[in-house]
Amino acid sequence: MSKDEAVQVSDLLRPRHVGMPIKRTEDPRLLTGNGEYTSDRRPDRALHVAFRRSEHPHAKILRIDTEAAKAALGVVAVFTGADIADDYKPVIPFSRMPSYYATPIMALATGKVRYVGEAVVAIIADNRYLAEDALELIEIEYELLDAVNDPELAVAKDAPLVHELAQTNVLVAREFKKGDVKADLASAHIRVRDRFEMSRIAPLAIEPRSYSAEFENRRDSITLYTSSNIPGIVRDALSESLDLPGNRLRVVAPDVGGSFGSKGSLYPEEILLCVAARKLRRSLRWTADRLEDISSSSQAFAEIIEAEMGFDKDGIAIALEADVIGDVGAYSIYPWTCGLEPVQVVSFLPGPYKIQSYRGAVRAVATNKPPTGPYRGVGRPVSTFVAERLMDMGAKALGIDPLEIRRRNLVRPEEFPYRIASGIIWDKTGFVECLEAAAEAAGYESLLKQQRAARAEGRYFGIGLATYAELTGIGSRIAVAPGMPINTGSETAKIRVDSTGAVTAAFGVASHGQGLETTLAQIIADDLGAKFEDIRVIQGDSDAVPMSTGTYASRSAVLGGGAAKHASYILREKIKKVASHLLEASAEDIDVSGGFASVAGTDRKVTFKQIAKAVYSDMRTLPVEAREELEGSFTYDPINGTTAGATHLVAVEVDPVTCFVKILKYIVAEDCGRIINPMIVDGQVHGGVAQGIGAALYEEMVYNEEGQLVSASLVDYVIPSAVEIPDIEVLHIESESAVAGGFRGMGEGGTIGAPAAIANAISDALSPLGIDVSTLPMTPQRLFNLLENARTNVKGSQP
Amino acid sequence: MKPAAFDYVAPRDLKSAIDALVGAGGDGKVMAGGQSLTPLLNFRMARPSLIVDLLRIPGLSFIELRENTVVIGALTRHADLEFSDVIAAHLPVMAAAMPHVAHLAIRNRGTIGGSLSHADPAAELPMLAVFYGATIKVEGPAGRREIPAEEFFVSALSNCLEPEEIVFEIEFPVLTSHTGWAFEEVARRFGDFALGCIAVSLELTDNTVSDARVAVMGVDDTPRRLREAEEILRGAEGGARTALRFAQIVRASVSPADDIHVSSDYRRNLIGALAERAFNTAFARAVGAKP
Numbered sequence A: 001m002s003k004d005e006a007v008q009v010s011d012l013l014r015p016r017h018v019g020m021p022i023k024r025t026e027d028p029r030l031l032t033g034n035g036e037y038t039s040d041r042r043p044d045r046a047l048h049v050a051f052r053r054s055e056h057p058h059a060k061i062l063r064i065d066t067e068a069a070k071a072a073l074g075v076v077a078v079f080t081g082a083d084i085a086d087d088y089k090p091v092i093p094f095s096r097m098p099s100y101y102a103t104p105i106m107a108l109a110t111g112k113v114r115y116v117g118e119a120v121v122a123i124i125a126d127n128r129y130l131a132e133d134a135l136e137l138i139e140i141e142y143e144l145l146d147a148v149n150d151p152e153l154a155v156a157k158d159a160p161l162v163h164e165l166a167q168t169n170v171l172v173a174r175e176f177k178k179g180d181v182k183a184d185l186a187s188a189h190i191r192v193r194d195r196f197e198m199s200r201i202a203p204l205a206i207e208p209r210s211y212s213a214e215f216e217n218r219r220d221s222i223t224l225y226t227s228s229n230i231p232g233i234v235r236d237a238l239s240e241s242l243d244l245p246g247n248r249l250r251v252v253a254p255d256v257g258g259s260f261g262s263k264g265s266l267y268p269e270e271i272l273l274c275v276a277a278r279k280l281r282r283s284l285r286w287t288a289d290r291l292e293d294i295s296s297s298s299q300a301f302a303e304i305i306e307a308e309m310g311f312d313k314d315g316i317a318i319a320l321e322a323d324v325i326g327d328v329g330a331y332s333i334y335p336w337t338c339g340l341e342p343v344q345v346v347s348f349l350p351g352p353y354k355i356q357s358y359r360g361a362v363r364a365v366a367t368n369k370p371p372t373g374p375y376r377g378v379g380r381p382v383s384t385f386v387a388e389r390l391m392d393m394g395a396k397a398l399g400i401d402p403l404e405i406r407r408r409n410l411v412r413p414e415e416f417p418y419r420i421a422s423g424i425i426w427d428k429t430g431f432v433e434c435l436e437a438a439a440e441a442a443g444y445e446s447l448l449k450q451q452r453a454a455r456a457e458g459r460y461f462g463i464g465l466a467t468y469a470e471l472t473g474i475g476s477r478i479a480v481a482p483g484m485p486i487n488t489g490s491e492t493a494k495i496r497v498d499s500t501g502a503v504t505a506a507f508g509v510a511s512h513g514q515g516l517e518t519t520l521a522q523i524i525a526d527d528l529g530a531k532f533e534d535i536r537v538i539q540g541d542s543d544a545v546p547m548s549t550g551t552y553a554s555r556s557a558v559l560g561g562g563a564a565k566h567a568s569y570i571l572r573e574k575i576k577k578v579a580s581h582l583l584e585a586s587a588e589d590i591d592v593s594g595g596f597a598s599v600a601g602t603d604r605k606v607t608f609k610q611i612a613k614a615v616y617s618d619m620r621t622l623p624v625e626a627r628e629e630l631e632g633s634f635t636y637d638p639i640n641g642t643t644a645g646a647t648h649l650v651a652v653e654v655d656p657v658t659c660f661v662k663i664l665k666y667i668v669a670e671d672c673g674r675i676i677n678p679m680i681v682d683g684q685v686h687g688g689v690a691q692g693i694g695a696a697l698y699e700e701m702v703y704n705e706e707g708q709l710v711s712a713s714l715v716d717y718v719i720p721s722a723v724e725i726p727d728i729e730v731l732h733i734e735s736e737s738a739v740a741g742g743f744r745g746m747g748e749g750g751t752i753g754a755p756a757a758i759a760n761a762i763s764d765a766l767s768p769l770g771i772d773v774s775t776l777p778m779t780p781q782r783l784f785n786l787l788e789n790a791r792t793n794v795k796g797s798q799p
Numbered sequence B: 001m002k003p004a005a006f007d008y009v010a011p012r013d014l015k016s017a018i019d020a021l022v023g024a025g026g027d028g029k030v031m032a033g034g035q036s037l038t039p040l041l042n043f044r045m046a047r048p049s050l051i052v053d054l055l056r057i058p059g060l061s062f063i064e065l066r067e068n069t070v071v072i073g074a075l076t077r078h079a080d081l082e083f084s085d086v087i088a089a090h091l092p093v094m095a096a097a098m099p100h101v102a103h104l105a106i107r108n109r110g111t112i113g114g115s116l117s118h119a120d121p122a123a124e125l126p127m128l129a130v131f132y133g134a135t136i137k138v139e140g141p142a143g144r145r146e147i148p149a150e151e152f153f154v155s156a157l158s159n160c161l162e163p164e165e166i167v168f169e170i171e172f173p174v175l176t177s178h179t180g181w182a183f184e185e186v187a188r189r190f191g192d193f194a195l196g197c198i199a200v201s202l203e204l205t206d207n208t209v210s211d212a213r214v215a216v217m218g219v220d221d222t223p224r225r226l227r228e229a230e231e232i233l234r235g236a237e238g239g240a241r242t243a244l245r246f247a248q249i250v251r252a253s254v255s256p257a258d259d260i261h262v263s264s265d266y267r268r269n270l271i272g273a274l275a276e277r278a279f280n281t282a283f284a285r286a287v288g289a290k291p
């Protein structure tokens, strides 16, 4: 049970750390090369794993000959799917969604290969070089099958099947409905529609996926170090799969070099390493090279959306309809399922708007490509792109300014909590406040003036707005992924003062760049009254708490932070009690702050160290019954979670020669509730926007007609570098949420707003040519084609 | 992504390096800065049995003005060219081009000999060699020979060297009478290989072009000098009409291929626009530079 009101009082009394731009505790170690990533692990006499991966998108495995590889120098073992079939249970990404087919996750391809890059054989050798030499000696005989590439063709009756047992390539189909959309659209004053598309992209963390399965002979146990942001989920899934209890299977995410979603699912290689470590009773290591990471880590988007929006004559959006096809790749992922991304597109499509009637239908379609999975913003980068484009198209058709049309459609402050047409409930958030703040900071009127001047010179200057809302810090009442049976609604904090007086706070959340070691310590410093520098935060370790899932879905500040507040509160009460004995005062008069307990209004005080000594070591000071272990433990569940929202405003200029888009101004006004550390919030927004700029202008996984990946290196998969990212101005609307601490989640927002805002800005810039952006990324080639078309059309219309 | 096994030697003189290559029977490969070769090794797209590391050979890293040529040692790093006063003063187009070569970290390692030998069709130094009419000096088992840059590049990623030949220095003639120049390049991101790139330099007599040099890259299999385009500039005056006509010829002279980033039409369109801009800049510079 949460007692959120009780824990908010302390903030008001003493907000000394929360709200401060404290430098990140983890940075000195990370920036000086003293971090410990998974590939820095040096387990005793570890062996190295290399994978032979499929070069075919779709083929039946007829025969695998590993004899020569087994005999090669340095090779200890070679495993095929068949060799290890009895050593683990396939992991099933289960869901209660009706009409869902769960594809089992195998450690190695079995029977068929279903995408280029799928692991087929594992070689275990003395080092990676010898392992890769031996890979070349494996002979695999395949029977090639027709590849399923195009998700729109994949739904046809006679399409080849990626999974025969599913009897269809449609792994999930769902529909959300409210009101009579057909009638409302028919009665609309104007309607706008388009076919939108966002390409398949890669999350691309700088640290590729990396695993170290460390076998301990003495206890017949495994510790898996994994570059994961869901170590708790990985532990629970592997425990099932390997039939190994949690006290013999520990999963630790040490320093993790980014995820962006790519490390947020269970991977076949994690299963394989544990299975093989157990079989060989040896420690095993594997780190993906960039090619493996790009071709076998979960990918994102790959959605086609036919959507239509109807407006009344005042610009009020009254009806919205969308049909979404998600190209989800070859397998459903654990635990989120293949429904995660595409289903969220339809559940979030109405966004922060009061659209009354809605129909959103989605099909998640299997293809011969790597699975899609979580990607910063999940579903909402796409839903926001579509809804915000439609909003601008409506504004244009009605001759209403894009800023004004949003004012008319956003949920207003007095209307919260508000249930949007897809059923999601927004709690009170500064939607309108963000919109107005962004417009004001940008000098919206002067931007319009600048645009008129630019147009007079024949330059393509555009302004783009995007407003969105997201659910963050989701509690147990809502499944993070549709129909998912595991609980993602709670997190535990265990804070203790040990016999030396040191404060250690253990969590199951797993920071992979978010700076949780800093922000959680800030919360504890205030609510426990400890000295910030003295608090050690342990996270990402399945041994630290009984159950945890990890860091994803903008949840750790809300859930981890809420748990930290409650646990701090419990521990502070214990400290007060001891202090009242030592200081001979009533517990109510004890103030705890900065690592001391003192009697309010006096100079009488004791340190945490003295308190610890009295409790644990000194047999005389305290009566036995007062020597209570100094630990506060709390599992926090925000039940529903909170909303977060933002407006992005961007000004661009399109160069008609290079077809490059130059970002001239970028403003984000966001509401993430009470800010724990503004420097970290800004950093998260900057990074998110950079990622969104990648999705809007640069990044694209290209699979050719044969199903081969042709953008498998960083020469061909183009991500923006620091030089391509503009200055980003971030404004904060700090409206407190109703959960503990008043926090809202904010790790993903930047990526949600940027693609939509940029698409709108490009469309605005090119509106004199009648160009509308409906596909992202808007690469130079796509812009070139649009401009060429526009030029021919203009020529064609002038005889 | 680990290379296949290879032997490694780091000889102290050119002769031993050549001997080592001969000993490898055509299966050896020299390594200079390693910026292009290492990825090829890691992808196992190159599988030499022997790597001959050139970096221990003294005397191959220098930039010297000798009369009307700038002579550059094969092991000279890109960064040395970028920051050289000699280059800035005598090969201004090269000075303008060097910041476009990859990123600083790569420029600190990559060498001119390596870049030329690697023969990437969108690399700056091969194009500059063609532009300036450089002479590439190589040594092999049969002794030394001199190769004009335009003959050196055979096709994408292939040069005319025998497997045992090593580039040891390159001579760049200084275009002393050319007073106006321009270098225009567009890459997808800062430091990427070019989508289109052109260099122009002009000699003016009485405000008309009396001599011109034009080279392009990224729009063909190899970097190319565009003699036809040079020809139409001779005798021309400055101005929009010349620039447009020049752009047209440039556009018509190249045959770019489609790739994953852009189409041949895009590249052709781009190079035309860059040509126009480059001519105007070069002409203005020449007019401004008149004694």
Ligand SMILES: Cc1cc2nc3c(=O)[nH]c(=O)nc-3n(C[C@H](O)[C@H](O)[C@H](O)COP(=O)(O)OP(=O)(O)OC[C@H]3O[C@@H](n4cnc5c(N)ncnc54)[C@H](O)[C@@H]3O)c2cc1C
Residues within 6 Å of the ligand: B029, B030, B031, B032, B033, B034, B035, B036, B037, B038, B054, B074, B100, B101, B102, B103, B106, B109, B110, B111, B112, B113, B114, B115, B116, B117, B118, B122, B123, B124, B125, B161, B165, B166, B167, B168, B191, B192, B193, B194
């Ligand atoms: C991310 C990235 C971006 C890049 N971007 C650009 C760019 O924009 N523009 C650009 O021009 N380049 C770019 N490069 C390539 C870079 O300039 C390389 O340094 C250069 O191409 C090779 O020089 P090197 O000394 O490293 O040669 P190496 O990699 O050592 O060798 C390259 C080839 O040349 C041969 N070779 C080397 N030296 C000699 C010699 N003296 N005689 C005969 N053969 C020799 C080798 O055997 C090998 O085949 C980029 C490289 C990277 C990694």
